[in-house]
Amino acid sequence: MLKLYDYELSGNCYKLRLLLSFLGVEYKSELIDFYPGNQHKSPEFRQINPLGQLPVIDDNGLVLRDAQAILVYLASKYDPSCKWYPRDNPEMLGQISQWLAFADGITGTASAARLHDALFYNHIDVEAARAGAHRLFRVLDEHLFFAEEAGQDWICPGDHPTIADIACFPYIMLSEEGGIPRIDYPAIRRWSDRFKRIPGFTVMSGVFPAGPAAKDSSKAVA
Amino acid sequence: MTCNDRILIDDWHVVADLDQLLQAGSCKTYLLGVEVAVTAGRDGQVAVTLADGKQQLPCQIKYGFVWTSLGSPERETIHIPEAFEDDRYIISGGSFPVKVSGLRVVENFLDMGHFPFVHNGWLGEEPHTEVAPYEVELTEDNEIIATECYFHQPVASPTAEGGIEVEYKYRVYRPYIVALYKTNPLYPDRKDYIVLFIQPVGPEECVVHNMLCYIKEGMKEPDIRWFMQLIFAQDKPILENQIPRRLPLDPRAETPIRADKVAILYRRWLRDHSVSYGAIPATEA
Numbered sequence: 001m002l003k004l005y006d007y008e009l010s011g012n013c014y015k016l017r018l019l020l021s022f023l024g025v026e027y028k029s030e031l032i033d034f035y036p037g038n039q040h041k042s043p044e045f046r047q048i049n050p051l052g053q054l055p056v057i058d059d060n061g062l063v064l065r066d067a068q069a070i071l072v073y074l075a076s077k078y079d080p081s082c083k084w085y086p087r088d089n090p091e092m093l094g095q096i097s098q099w100l101a102f103a104d105g106i107t108g109t110a111s112a113a114r115l116h117d118a119l120f121y122n123h124i125d126v127e128a129a130r131a132g133a134h135r136l137f138r139v140l141d142e143h144l145f146f147a148e149e150a151g152q153d154w155i156c157p158g159d160h161p162t163i164a165d166i167a168c169f170p171y172i173m174l175s176e177e178g179g180i181p182r183i184d185y186p187a188i189r190r191w192s193d194r195f196k197r198i199p200g201f202t203v204m205s206g207v208f209p210a211g212p213a214a215k216d217s218s219k220a221v222a
Numbered sequence: 223m224t225c226n227d228r229i230l231i232d233d234w235h236v237v238a239d240l241d242q243l244l245q246a247g248s249c250k251t252y253l254l255g256v257e258v259a260v261t262a263g264r265d266g267q268v269a270v271t272l273a274d275g276k277q278q279l280p281c282q283i284k285y286g287f288v289w290t291s292l293g294s295p296e297r298e299t300i301h302i303p304e305a306f307e308d309d310r311y312i313i314s315g316g317s318f319p320v321k322v323s324g325l326r327v328v329e330n331f332l333d334m335g336h337f338p339f340v341h342n343g344w345l346g347e348e349p350h351t352e353v354a355p356y357e358v359e360l361t362e363d364n365e366i367i368a369t370e371c372y373f374h375q376p377v378a379s380p381t382a383e384g385g386i387e388v389e390y391k392y393r394v395y396r397p398y399i400v401a402l403y404k405t406n407p408l409y410p411d412r413k414d415y416i417v418l419f420i421q422p423v424g425p426e427e428c429v430v431h432n433m434l435c436y437i438k439e440g441m442k443e444p445d446i447r448w449f450m451q452l453i454f455a456q457d458k459p460i461l462e463n464q465i466p467r468r469l470p471l472d473p474r475a476e477t478p479i480r481a482d483k484v485a486i487l488y489r490r491w492l493r494d495h496s497v498s499y500g501a502i503p504a505t506e507a
């Protein structure tokens with residue numbers, strides 16, 4: 001069975017738990033003691049990922065690291081509808097890749113600030129990380145605003161969310177734990193409310209389910 | 223803000239997890255608004271000083287944590303028999319900084335009412351939101367004990383398989399130290415034990431250190447940490463959004479729903495001991 005090297009409080013691991021849940025793919029979590037055990041930096045774990053980072057998957061002997069790379073792999077392999085990663089559509093693939101790279105930028109800023117505030121990563125320049133996150137959030141908020149104007153619900157065109165939405169979602173939702181408020185990003189808020197109503201959505205600690213009001217107006221995403 | 227509460231100044235507080243300290247070699251942190259430096263020498267000897275290095279503070283290692291005091295401690299750190307039972311794991315679930323008064327963390331820990339909402343699907347589930355009546359007392363040792371606390375929990379522990387009726391016992395030892403005993407799903411006659419050693423960093427800021435004493439049988443160490451962190455990370459955003467960040471001690475300050483029986487006694491006990499650090503004293507409110 002597909003194995004996910006997993007840590008509950010990691011937003012990058014959560015990206016994969018989300019996609020697997022949306023697709024209904026069974027998997028087994030192998031818990032890594034990221035904090036306080038620092039197990040991802042142990043010699044044993046570096047055999048699995050020399051970068052000493054989570055997440056990693058092992059799918060029948062294929063070992064992959066990097067949340068975005070794994071999203072591409074899992075969606076290509078396990079989504080027969082091809083909607084999460086439309087592999088025959090070059091325009092979409094280009095845009096998805098652009099936002100996957102953007103998502104890694106969110107990890108480098110919003111997630112870094114959270115590690116500083118929540119897990120004692122004292123060496124991080126937290127002010128720079130917060131400022132960087134705000135710059136990215138501003139860009140995404142504007143993008144989503146114009147997308148909505150064009151009748152588009154998701155980061156990339158089309159009527160179905162893609163792995164780009166999944167990659168951006170976790171560390172935006174956890175930003176307040178890093179001292180990054182989101183009140184100035186209304187289009188991001190509307191987008192995240194829509195995201196929470198995708199069938200199969202699951203939470204992680206620190207991310208809350210859609211409110212009851214949202215439930216009433218829920219529209220199924222095929 | 224400096225602290226003027228003798229009861230806190232002259233008591234022991236945790237300022238570091240020993241394992242983390244030994245990895246880092248040294249760390250700086252705040253206790254009651256005062257910056258302190260904690261260092262581990264090459265011989266493993268641990269010392270705590272004021273951050274300017276001018277004054278050595280009392281220091282002891284207990285339960286895998288470094289304890290210190292800003293004054294002259296008049297009593298020992300608490301004694302926890304469970305920590306010496308061979309058939310239990312004794313582990314830290316990780317130290318977590320939280321931007322709220324530590325007194326708020328204690329009160330949240332004592333409150334079963336939030337289970338179905340904050341820990342939905344784990345420690346409670348809607349519509350089972352009612353907290354049944356339970357017993358509370360102030361003991362001769364000046365501790366608060368709440369007993370006969372029952373709650374139905376879908377996933378009560380890392381090893382739970384299906385929902386069970388859990389019995390809790392709560393215990394407040396000191397203003398910033400609180401513990402619970404809860405039914406072990408495999409051994410209904412024994413209880414797992416969790417204690418929070420809360421480090422008051424500032425009046426509206428703390429670090430929550432914890433020690434988990436789980437019965438080993440049927441349990442794996444990584445699962446204990448996983449479960450503790452899962453639950454604690456659900457509480458954290460709720461705690462950090464509490465307004466005000468300090469705990470109001472005026473009996474009229476907050477609605478009686480939140481401040482139920484044990485919380486009412488806790489607040490009164492804090493008033494009686496003139497604990498004001500991390501609180502909004504009754505006269506001010």
Ligand SMILES: N[C@@H](CCC(=O)N[C@@H](CS)C(=O)NCC(=O)O)C(=O)O
Nearest residue numbers: 010011012052053054055066067068
């Ligand atoms: N680009 C990587 C970044 C992964 C990452 O930052 N992982 C964190 C946990 S969420 C980690 O393992 N950090 C430890 C480190 O970077 O040393 C990805 O998207 O998977």
Ligand SMILES: [Fe+2]
Nearest residue numbers: 336340341457
């Ligand atoms: Fe809680």
